Amino acid sequence: MNWKRWLAIPALLIVLFGIGGLVASNVQTAVLEVSDNPPLHHRIVFQVNADDQVPMKHAVSNSINLVRHYRELGEAARVEIVAYGDGISMFRADASPVRDILEYMRVNFPEIAFSVCGNTKTIIEQREGHIMPLIEGTRVVPFGIVRLVELQEAGWSYIRP
Template sequence: MIPKKHIAARPAKPAQHRLVIQVDQNDPAVMNLALNNATNVLDYYRKKGEEADVEIVAFGPGLHMLRKDTTPVADRIHAMADLAFPNKVRFAACGVTREGMEKKEGKPLELLPEASMVPSGVVHMMELQEKGWSYVRP
């Protein structure tokens, strides 16, 4: 048996903080609040030297916030995802909502390049919460 004094102490691993934010309204104020929440959380943990991940999930009317043709916040999303917090904030678009909008509008919808499709926004949020993600709805 090795005496404890000869065992190197392992550095403490920073806590993993994960937040999922729901956007279900076609309202730039709600989306900007979600983006503010994400920024504040990421800044807070960055200052503490800890890692955090944020995922913003858009479904229902909120999908307009991730559509190229209808979002008023494309520049802010691009700046957050690619410049301010690369690989720390993700945007998930609901496939069920997209399919319904495409059927209603009779054309394919183009999403922002920062958005990734998930089969169902609600199910995706449920599964993230089941994995320990915290949930916020601004």
Template structure:
């Protein structure tokens, strides 16, 4: 019985070490949703992104972040109405290229253009995605973590 317990203990420790090794190799990826035209929510999303970047930078680990805006939250990435344009630029400059993305929902953009009767420009640091909600869903299906501030 003692031999069995020793073998079981060794097997358990081996599995734990293997799991830890796999966890260390797992990429850190987080999608942050912004769906409100509220500067406090936008700043909270940017605070979350900054905190995550600083945390993993201190651990010498990489992280990918995608701030996804749709509906009224698209104002965060509108060149004419964004109250956080300067922070977006500073945050982009703070990280290596490609490690943080800002995704703007094209459905929301087209809806706003129709309502307002003119074209809407998106900040240069943003990428237009067909649908913000679908983009979030697909990121989660790919294993990305999700935060809504």
């Protein structure tokens, strides 16, 4: 009879933990369903830190594709492309290899924002001896890397093309 009690205790624990896990998963699911009520808002940030047309073009095309996709679904989306270091050339009005498409994006995709690192901009301006012109609509943030961290901590999806 004593051995039956020893078997009953683990069986009881398994049942209790199983029920507790089921209740916990249902509570978590309920919380997610309430917080994810439409309209769903997608937030994506792209990092560009190289003076290379390939990642720049990937950031551009992927941003447009994301916005188009979520528009078709009737879901809101916000995208921000953050450039710092050598990637700041992406938003230079005088040298951007993707200037034409960025101007098109600014007009047709207001969901996509452009940001450049103010620290990098200042360093380049000091080195070149003049103000660096930026593509219209580009905003300057104090530090590109800090902007990436802030957006990720706020729940934005991070993409590095």
